[in-house]
Amino acid sequence: MPPFCHIRKLEEGRMHKHLTWTDRLKIEKGLKEGLKPCAIADRLHVHNTTIYRELKRGRYTHLNSDLTTEERYSPEIAQQRYEENLKAKGGELKIGNDYELSAFIEKKIGEEGYSPAAVVGEIKRLGLTFKTEISEKTIYNYIDKGIFYGISRESLPEHGERKRKYDKVERKKAARAPQGESIEERPQEINDRQTFGHWEGDCVCGKKRTKETLLVLSERLTRNEIIIKMPDQTAASVVAALNKLERRFGKKFSQIFKSITFDNGSEFMDCAGIEKSVYGKDRKRTKVYYCHPYSAYERGTNENINKMIRRFLPKGTDFRKVTVAYIQRVETWINNYPREILGFETSGSLFERYVAEAA
Structure with missing residues (x-):
């Protein structure tokens, strides 16, 4: 189907x-x-x-x-x-x-x-x-x-197959130095998913030789997902998408997005632009950390939810033909899906609870 x-x-x-x-x-x-x-x-x-x-x-x-x-x-x-x-x-x-x-x-x-x-x-x-x-x-x-x-x-989503044992690849040197702090500097409470407001970010690409892409953000504690369609996979588009997201959440943004962990893709290299708030020149809206090269497992939540996105938007999808409304419905489906790791609560309900408590 x-x-x-x-x-x-x-x-x-x-x-x-x-x-x-x-x-x-x-x-x-x-x-x-x-x-x-x-x-x-x-x-x-x-x-x-x-x-x-x-x-x-x-x-x-x-x-x-x-x-x-x-x-x-x-x-x-x-x-x-x-x-x-x-x-x-x-x-x-x-x-x-x-x-x-x-x-x-x-x-x-x-x-x-x-x-x-x-x-x-x-x-x-x-x-x-x-x-x-x-x-x-x-x-x-x-x-x-x-x-x-x-x-x-x-x-079935996974055809009932057991996951293979994951062998970590040997770390390779980055092609460029990250503009922000390494994941090694990330506090242990974030690693242990003890607190709300820490996200993983990635881009989901569309059909080859097309520019449109999706910025996907996954909250580590609740597994809530945010999907934003971007005109291209550039640093400027990532910053623009986060600017729009900050305006959506307003003053609560810095409490909801305390940190974001990205990979070393060029689209995430404008660390200063990502961290800088639209509400003040010297005001920071979030903290950025960068994974080691070729270490997708360091963004495990992001990677797992990306598989759910691909059920609706498989590889090779031409994002020029995918409406924002459809992407919103995919996001809603993911956030309303009962998750075993959450005791079969939905990530959306948990996320709303934490957002309501944000100062």
């Missing part, structure tokens, strides 16, 4: 709903009226992919009177397959006849891009109750058995 489907779901704000027998009859009626799947989805207030999966579930080959054949949808076949799907592959399935829980899992993973861990965390966070309690491991097992219609390991 294309990543933009996840965004559309969020944008429309549609409530979770599993298809009933009545819904299937409405789908059949809509098809007879000549409606497209998107229009049927609008009518039932469900996501487009729910309808596409349902049409596949109820598909059969119809023999016409002139002996030609055509693909049609049968609500009877769809209902039968839906009910049998949970029973056929293991009569003692824990999920049993809990169709509502099954539909919730299909929706979260298949339509909104959640991982099994995030699904379990979302159930706990929202206090949802179903007939059955289910664990992350059980969801993985059911996916492998094909219990959930239209969901496979390929549907």
Whole structure:
């Protein structure tokens, strides 16, 4: 499923709903009226992919009177397959006849891009109750058995693969001396994520031979993400983006952005411009630290969230064709995603809490 489907779901704000027998009859009626799947989805207030999966579930080959054949949808076949799907592959399935829980899992993973861990965390966070309690491991097992219609390991963000052991590369000498302090000078409380307001920064590049890029900032404690579209990957654009961000947060900026850690890219070399406040010539708005060369692991939060961004804006994306509104929706999705490392709270809710407490 294309990543933009996840965004559309969020944008429309549609409530979770599993298809009933009545819904299937409405789908059949809509098809007879000549409606497209998107229009049927609008009518039932469900996501487009729910309808596409349902049409596949109820598909059969119809023999016409002139002996030609055509693909049609049968609500009877769809209902039968839906009910049998949970029973056929293991009569003692824990999920049993809990169709509502099954539909919730299909929706979260298949339509909104959640991982099994995030699904379990979302159930706990929202206090949802179903007939059955289910664990992350059980969801993985059911996916492998094909219990959930239209969901496979390929549907998962990381395909369920374990991360490889990371071998740190030998440090190389920088091509240029950083204009600010090295990460070695960064206080231990920042390294240990003990305090709020310390960020990691990077640029996400677009299609080759195009200038537009994204400045991405990740707060280390809450994992909150800010994504800003820039006209090019230059030091001047980075400073301009931070100027705009400072005006957005106003006097609270220096408390929310106490420090930012960048790599040694040329676009981050204007240390003085990055640190200088727009509200006073001699006033500093933040403190900049620089990583060692070829040491992306020193910005681990940034790197991990960049992978989430690439789910929606894969490598080779022409950012000239990507609107600011779409980028904002990607940012919102990331910040509303329940994170296991945060006890399945969302980074956005934690960030707002700390911002409210900022002096």
